Amino acid sequence: MIFGETLYKLRKEKGLSQEAMAEKLNTSRQAISKWENGQGFPETEKLLMISNMFEVSVDYLLKGTSKEQNKNERGHYVSKEMAEGFLMHVNKTTIPFALGISLLILSTIPYLVFKDRPEVYSFLIIIIATLGVLQIVTAVMRTDNSYAVLKQDPLLFDHHYLEALKQRYKEVKKKYTTVATIGIVLIAISFVGFLLESKDISHGVLVPYYPVLVVFIAIGVSLLIPIIMMIESYELLVKNEAHLERLNAKSNKKWKRKWKEWF
Structure with a gap:
C-alpha cells in the first residue's frame, strides 16, 4: 500500500486532481484512483513518468525511501x-x-x-x-x-x-x-x-x-x-x-x- 499512499500524498502536495494527473500521464482518472487505493499498479513507462513528474526517485515511490532522485534516475522520461x-x-x-x-x-x-x-x-x-x-x-x-x-x-x-x-x-x-x-x-x-x-x-x-x-x-x-x-x-x-x-x-x-x- 506504500505506493498508493505515496502517490496520493505527492498528488495532493502538487495540487493536482486525479483528472489533471491522468491527463499528464495520458491515462484515465479511474486508473489513478485504483493506483492510490492499492487496486492496481502502473507499468514501467508510467512509473518513470510519475517519478519525473514529482521529481522523486522510483525507490521513494515503491518503498518510501529517500525522496531525492538517484543520480542515475534523474532526468526527463x-x-x-x-x-x-x-x-x-x-x-x-x-x-x-x-x-x-x-x-x-x-x-x-x-x-x-x-x-x-x-x-x-x-x-x-x-x-x-x-x-x-x-x-x-x-x-x-x-x-x-x-x-x-x-x-x-x-x-x-x-x-x-x-x-x-x-x-x-x-x-x-x-x-x-x-x-x-x-x-x-x-x-x-x-x-x-x-x-x-x-x-x-x-x-x-x-x-x-x-x-x-x-x-x-x-x-x-x-x-x-x-x-x-x-x-x-x-x-x-x-x-x-x-x-x-x-x-x-x-x-x-x-x-x-x-x-x-x-x-
Whole structure:
C-alpha cells in the first residue's frame, strides 16, 4: 500500500486532481484512483513518468525511501510518442528553414544576370529575399517549445524503444551520407569556381557561370541543413549525455568569451 499512499500524498502536495494527473500521464482518472487505493499498479513507462513528474526517485515511490532522485534516475522520461513527435516536428521545421536560406542565396542571381539594369534586379532581389524570409519565419513560428526540455535534462527511455531508435539512427545516417556528399560537392565546386575568379586564375572564363554556381550553393545548402538538423535530433535522443556535454561546453565557451569582453 506504500505506493498508493505515496502517490496520493505527492498528488495532493502538487495540487493536482486525479483528472489533471491522468491527463499528464495520458491515462484515465479511474486508473489513478485504483493506483492510490492499492487496486492496481502502473507499468514501467508510467512509473518513470510519475517519478519525473514529482521529481522523486522510483525507490521513494515503491518503498518510501529517500525522496531525492538517484543520480542515475534523474532526468526527463521520454515516451515513444514524444520522441516520434519530436523527430516529425524537426522534419517539418527544417524544410521551410532550409528553403528560406536557399532563397536568400538565390536572391543574388538577379544582380548577376541583370547587372546593368538596377530597376530589374532590385525588384527581383526584394521579391526572392522576401519569400526566403517568410519561409524562415514560418519555420520559427512552427517551433514547439514543449520539446525544449529534451535539450535541458538527461533523458530516460524505455530500453526496447531506445535500442530500436539507435538502430534507426544508424540506418538514417547511412542513407543521408550519399545526399550529404552531393551537397558538399556542389558547394565545393562553387567555392572553387569563385576562388579561381577572385585570384584571376581563370581570367574571367567562369564569370558567365556565376548564376549556376550560386544555384549549386543553394541546392547544397538545401540538402545539408535538413540532414544536419535531423542527425543532431537523433543524436540528442540516442546519444543524450554526449550531446548535453557538447551543449554545455559550447555554453561555457560562450560565457567565457563574454566575460573576457566585459572585463
